[in-house]
Amino acid sequence: MSKMHVSASVNGEPVEFLCEPQQSLLNVLRDELNLTGTKEGCTTGDCGACSVMLDDRLVCSCLTLAAEVQGKSVGTIEGVANGDTLHPIQQALLEHAALQCGVCTPGYVVAIKALLEKNPLPSESEIRYWLAGNLCRCTGYDKIITAVQDVAQQMAKADKNAGEPA
Amino acid sequence: MGSFAYAAPDNLADALAVLEQHKNAGQRIQIFAGGTDVLVQLKAGDSEPRTFLDVKNIRETQTISLKGDSAFIGATIVCAQLYENLALKEMFPGLIESADLIGSTQIQGKATLGGNLCNASPAGDTIAALYANKAICMIAGKSGSRELPVEDFVTGVGRNALKPGEILLGLKLPKPNANTSDAYLRFIPRTEMDIAVVGAGVSITLDDEGVCVDATVAISAVAVTTLLVPEAAQALIGSSVDEVALQAAAQASSAAARPISDKRGTKEFRRKVVGVLTRRAALIAANRVKGEAE
Numbered sequence: 001m002s003k004m005h006v007s008a009s010v011n012g013e014p015v016e017f018l019c020e021p022q023q024s025l026l027n028v029l030r031d032e033l034n035l036t037g038t039k040e041g042c043t044t045g046d047c048g049a050c051s052v053m054l055d056d057r058l059v060c061s062c063l064t065l066a067a068e069v070q071g072k073s074v075g076t077i078e079g080v081a082n083g084d085t086l087h088p089i090q091q092a093l094l095e096h097a098a099l100q101c102g103v104c105t106p107g108y109v110v111a112i113k114a115l116l117e118k119n120p121l122p123s124e125s126e127i128r129y130w131l132a133g134n135l136c137r138c139t140g141y142d143k144i145i146t147a148v149q150d151v152a153q154q155m156a157k158a159d160k161n162a163g164e165p166a
Numbered sequence: 167m168g169s170f171a172y173a174a175p176d177n178l179a180d181a182l183a184v185l186e187q188h189k190n191a192g193q194r195i196q197i198f199a200g201g202t203d204v205l206v207q208l209k210a211g212d213s214e215p216r217t218f219l220d221v222k223n224i225r226e227t228q229t230i231s232l233k234g235d236s237a238f239i240g241a242t243i244v245c246a247q248l249y250e251n252l253a254l255k256e257m258f259p260g261l262i263e264s265a266d267l268i269g270s271t272q273i274q275g276k277a278t279l280g281g282n283l284c285n286a287s288p289a290g291d292t293i294a295a296l297y298a299n300k301a302i303c304m305i306a307g308k309s310g311s312r313e314l315p316v317e318d319f320v321t322g323v324g325r326n327a328l329k330p331g332e333i334l335l336g337l338k339l340p341k342p343n344a345n346t347s348d349a350y351l352r353f354i355p356r357t358e359m360d361i362a363v364v365g366a367g368v369s370i371t372l373d374d375e376g377v378c379v380d381a382t383v384a385i386s387a388v389a390v391t392t393l394l395v396p397e398a399a400q401a402l403i404g405s406s407v408d409e410v411a412l413q414a415a416a417q418a419s420s421a422a423a424r425p426i427s428d429k430r431g432t433k434e435f436r437r438k439v440v441g442v443l444t445r446r447a448a449l450i451a452a453n454r455v456k457g458e459a460e
């Protein structure tokens with residue numbers, strides 16, 4: 001069976017890998033590139049644990065062929081924090097106790113980041129609809145929603161301050 | 167048995183050549199768009215080796231064009247691109263809503279209009295809306311291209327009219343005039359993220375007096391394929407889309423349905439609800455026309 005050679009960018013860095021034609025992006029991220037932050041839940045597009053950015057779209061990496069990302073840019077949870085400093089979204093989830101086992105969390109962080117980039121101050125129902133494809137078996141969702149509302153406010157304030165002359 | 171392969175040609179001629187090669191060699195090939203159904207099928211038991219022909223890099227399948235009398239939507243345009251396109255949303259609000267109902271945000275970033283149609287689920291949300299809008303399938307093959315009305319394209323559960331060697335490039339939809347609009351409604355037991363138990367798509371044209379002069383009614387998840395219901399359309403045509411006409415259209419849809427009972431709903435339930443949705447979708451479409459005319 002011939003492997004395919006793929007060049008892409010992952011979290012802003014050029015990356016090359018070999019994959020089977022039918023191998024999922026999720027599989028390659030975790031098993032070939034050692035980016036195990038992206039989680040495998042269902043592998044059928046139902047749980048959102050495997051969420052990544054593909055160019056400017058939020059997608060399930062379990063429903064994406066690794067071969068499809070040739071020439072594209074992939075963004076995973078590993079690209080979210082700034083070194084040891086957590087992203088405000090990660091910090092907010094921690095502060096609101098919006099995670100327990102943590103398996104769903106990387107997918108949530110990537111999905112929340114995509115939401116706030118499109119819609120910096122979403123309403124509660126916009127948040128719930130956007131995140132409807134991310135399942136969490138532990139928290140009961142409310143804490144996650146509250147954390148998103150809180151961090152959206154914080155980030156909007158920070159943006160506004162940054163925009164004002166000193 | 168052969169082995170898996172993946173090809174993503176960046177032009178139609180190359181893609182057709184790959185299809186032809188496989189056809190001649192008797193090798194299995196599957197056209198691949200968003201992959202949201204294909205990868206699930208791969209895991210759910212159909213793991214036989216094949217070539218995936220990714221058609222997303224072909225310019226025609228990635229085009230949205232609103233020039234001229236008809237709109238063209240490329241087969242690999244994803245749901246999110248559809249509802250982000252305000253001009254399309256204004257022209258075909260029902261079709262765009264149907265695309266917006268499919269799956270999660272993550273699915274909408276990959277699932278395509280052409281994929282939803284080719285996959286030909288009896289419950290496919292965009293299919294009834296495409297029927298209602300009299301969409302034409304634009305198909306390319308080695309010996310030229312052909313056009314097929316969407317209701318002739320879907321031939322059974324998971325089956326379509328593409329012949330080996332052919333590719334669906336996209337859909338051509340006649341542009342609605344200022345007095346035409348559409349709507350799509352489905353019933354699911356929750357508010358999001360489910361498969362339609364019943365669906366109905368309606369397009370309506372009114373004259374300046376508010377009398378219905380043209381209508382198309384399509385119902386889904388109540389037969390092996392989405393169905394056009396000309397009797398329901400006839401019930402609306404000539405009326406002012408009043409309660410009597412709406413009831414008659416609802417009855418026509420219920421009568422045309424050939425549902426099965428399964429865990430999502432019983433026959434009787436589906437038959438009743440398809441009438442209710444027909445009535446409501448017709449009313450929404452008519453109100454949309456009036457809202458725009460005023």
Ligand code: FES
Binds near residue numbers: 039
């Ligand atoms: S692992 Fe991809 S959606 Fe569950």
Ligand code: FES
Binds near residue numbers: 098099100101105139
């Ligand atoms: S924290 Fe355990 S699944 Fe969400």
